[in-house]
Amino acid sequence: MADDKKLTPRAQDFSAWYNEVVLKAELADYSPVRGCMVIRPDGYGIWERMQRALDDMFKATGHRNAYFPLFIPESFLKKEAQHVEGFAPETAVVTHGGGKKLEEPLIVRPTSETIIYAMFAKWVQSYRDLPLLINQWANVVRWEMRTRLFLRTLEFLWQEGHTAHATHDEAEEEARRMLGVYRDFMEGWMAMPVITGQKTDSERFAGALRTYSCEAMMQDNKALQAGTSHNLGQNFAKAFDLKFQTESGGTEFAWNTSWGVSTRMIGGLVMTHGDDNGLRVPPMLAPTEVVIVPIWRTDEERDRVFEAAHRIKATLAAGEQRGANRLRVHVDAREGIKPGAKYFEWELRGVPVRMELGPRDLDKAQAVVVRRDTREKRPVSLDALGRDVADLLERIQGDMLVAARDRRESNSFRGEITYDRFREVMNAEGAFVYAGWCGDGSCEAQVKEDTKATIRVLPDEEFRSAEAPTKCMHCGRGATSEALWAKAY
RNA sequence: CGGGACGUAGCGCAGCCCGGUAGCGCACCUGAAUGGGGUUCAGGGGGUCGCGGGUUCAAAUCCCGCCGUCCCGACCA
Numbered sequence: 001m002a003d004d005k006k007l008t009p010r011a012q013d014f015s016a017w018y019n020e021v022v023l024k025a026e027l028a029d030y031s032p033v034r035g036c037m038v039i040r041p042d043g044y045g046i047w048e049r050m051q052r053a054l055d056d057m058f059k060a061t062g063h064r065n066a067y068f069p070l071f072i073p074e075s076f077l078k079k080e081a082q083h084v085e086g087f088a089p090e091t092a093v094v095t096h097g098g099g100k101k102l103e104e105p106l107i108v109r110p111t112s113e114t115i116i117y118a119m120f121a122k123w124v125q126s127y128r129d130l131p132l133l134i135n136q137w138a139n140v141v142r143w144e145m146r147t148r149l150f151l152r153t154l155e156f157l158w159q160e161g162h163t164a165h166a167t168h169d170e171a172e173e174e175a176r177r178m179l180g181v182y183r184d185f186m187e188g189w190m191a192m193p194v195i196t197g198q199k200t201d202s203e204r205f206a207g208a209l210r211t212y213s214c215e216a217m218m219q220d221n222k223a224l225q226a227g228t229s230h231n232l233g234q235n236f237a238k239a240f241d242l243k244f245q246t247e248s249g250g251t252e253f254a255w256n257t258s259w260g261v262s263t264r265m266i267g268g269l270v271m272t273h274g275d276d277n278g279l280r281v282p283p284m285l286a287p288t289e290v291v292i293v294p295i296w297r298t299d300e301e302r303d304r305v306f307e308a309a310h311r312i313k314a315t316l317a318a319g320e321q322r323g324a325n326r327l328r329v330h331v332d333a334r335e336g337i338k339p340g341a342k343y344f345e346w347e348l349r350g351v352p353v354r355m356e357l358g359p360r361d362l363d364k365a366q367a368v369v370v371r372r373d374t375r376e377k378r379p380v381s382l383d384a385l386g387r388d389v390a391d392l393l394e395r396i397q398g399d400m401l402v403a404a405r406d407r408r409e410s411n412s413f414r415g416e417i418t419y420d421r422f423r424e425v426m427n428a429e430g431a432f433v434y435a436g437w438c439g440d441g442s443c444e445a446q447v448k449e450d451t452k453a454t455i456r457v458l459p460d461e462e463f464r465s466a467e468a469p470t471k472c473m474h475c476g477r478g479a480t481s482e483a484l485w486a487k488a489y
Numbered sequence: 490c491g492g493g494a495c496g497u498a499g500c501g502c503a504g505c506c507c508g509g510u511a512g513c514g515c516a517c518c519u520g521a522a523u524g525g526g527g528u529u530c531a532g533g534g535g536g537u538c539g540c541g542g543g544u545u546c547a548a549a550u551c552c553c554g555c556c557g558u559c560c561c562g563a564c565c566a
Contacts, residue, residue, distance in 0.1 A: 034557090146564080260566090297525095338527075341527050343526055344526075344527050345527085
């Protein structure tokens with residue numbers, strides 16, 4: 001293969017590589033509106049599978065879907081002091097409708113807490129109405145100054161869960177439970193390992209008591225905040241008069257949580273798994289799991305190979321050799337394109353398994369199976385193909401997670417680190433550094449100024465270093481907690 | 490909003506300094522050969538050169554103004 005046909009090597013310029021993969025794999029395109037993105041069918045296919053998987057997980061935890069308005073009265077946003085402070089600068093505002101100036105401007109939702117809790121206030125009377133567990137799939141708008149495909153666009157698709165509970169502890173449990181759901185999804189479906197934990201005050205959601213986050217490491221060693229879950233306390237309940245009557249007859253404000261993940265995850269997927277040949281999609285999220293590339297010379301050979309290819313597709317799609325495990329298979333029947341060109345195209349698009357099928361294979365009752373993640377190639381007997389391919393897909397799914405975790409860990413620092421060394425690492429290749437923090441926001445700010453690194457989360461117990469921190473990495477004072485430091489998107 | 494760069498075919502670009510028939514690569518269409526890792530040859534379609542004004546016999550090219558985009562900062566999921 002000629003080097004000049006490869007994608008930009010990511011070591012040289014990760015951003016350029018990322019943009020090229022997203023555009024060339026046809027996941028998305030730039031729209032005529034600056035900062036807005038068009039998600040193309042290939043990208044949307046991945047999103048649909050993400051949606052379906054998450055939706056099932058939400059249903060299993062008792063949540064139900066609903067839909068709330070795109071427009072939010074300006075006054076709603078202003079009811080919660082921190083919330084308006086956080087979001088007002090990045091809102092799009094509708095001032096005219098039907099050719100007339102509106103009496104009150106309408107905000108295009110940047111998030112829906114205000115309008116949802118205004119409705120909750122109508123719906124909740126008694127403790128018997130709680131918990132109220134709602135999710136909505138929607139688009140939101142945040143007027144960002146600089147945008148990037150999938151990672152930060154003016155408009156994006158997401159889900160936002162909103163719940164109301166009778167007690168603080170119940171809300172706290174909910175916020176943590178949904179963070180766990182996100183982690184299960186990101187690791188189980190996306191093969192993208194994440195560090196979970198609590199955000200510091202400086203990165204807490206505007207209006208929340210506590211914010212929890214899933215942080216993933218991209219291949220340039222930067223962190224991507226892939227999902228967040230908030231314990232909102234009673235802040236919004238008080239602002240929107242969301243009260244309920246308790247069992248003992250008293251009146252109390254409800255406790256809320258909100259949590260969301262977005263199309264940003266697709267960007268995370270690309271930056272976690274992509275390589276110099278393009279995209280790699282984990283099997284569980286791949287709209288097409290197996291692509292069959294028929295190879296032929298003569299018309300007779302073509303007929304024979306096509307017949308076999310479609311028979312194999314039918315077998316795999318029906319899951320006949322493996323019970324319920326139906327595979328998503330595509331036969332690339334295009335004529336006039338050489339097989340080699342097809343290989344490169346499907347690799348660029350990230351289809352996990354490619355099956356090469358030619359006359360020589362049929363003579364031997366086999367097919368050549370190539371896995372996208374390692375590009376390992378091996379012949380497989382047609383007799384047990386269904387089982388073999390299904391097993392291979394499971395192995396790829398698992399191996400991709402292991403590979404991503406290994407890469408993250410080999411770029412992580414745990415235990416003692418001097419601030420000089422920290423600066424050196426952050427300003428060079430970047431890393432995840434677990435180090436003590438005194439809890440003072442000014443230390444956090446100073447580190448950010450020195451290195452652009454911030455505290456991504458205060459990690460959960462299981463992700464901390466073996467040695468508990470004793471000193472703040474920056475100021476040397478006693479550490480109150482251990483923090484995960486990294487540069488972020 | 491500060492600093493820099495750029496607007497020419499769907500995409501990527503050359504041409505501009507030194508004014509004179511609108512070019513190249515990829516992609517697309519037609520035909521033939523090819524076909525187990527990015528085929529080759531031949532033919533073909535497609536552009537008010539970002540917009541407006543000025544100079545000139547003549548402007549993609551020179552001058553003035555505007556608009557837009559991208560990159561770096563500030564900001565942020």
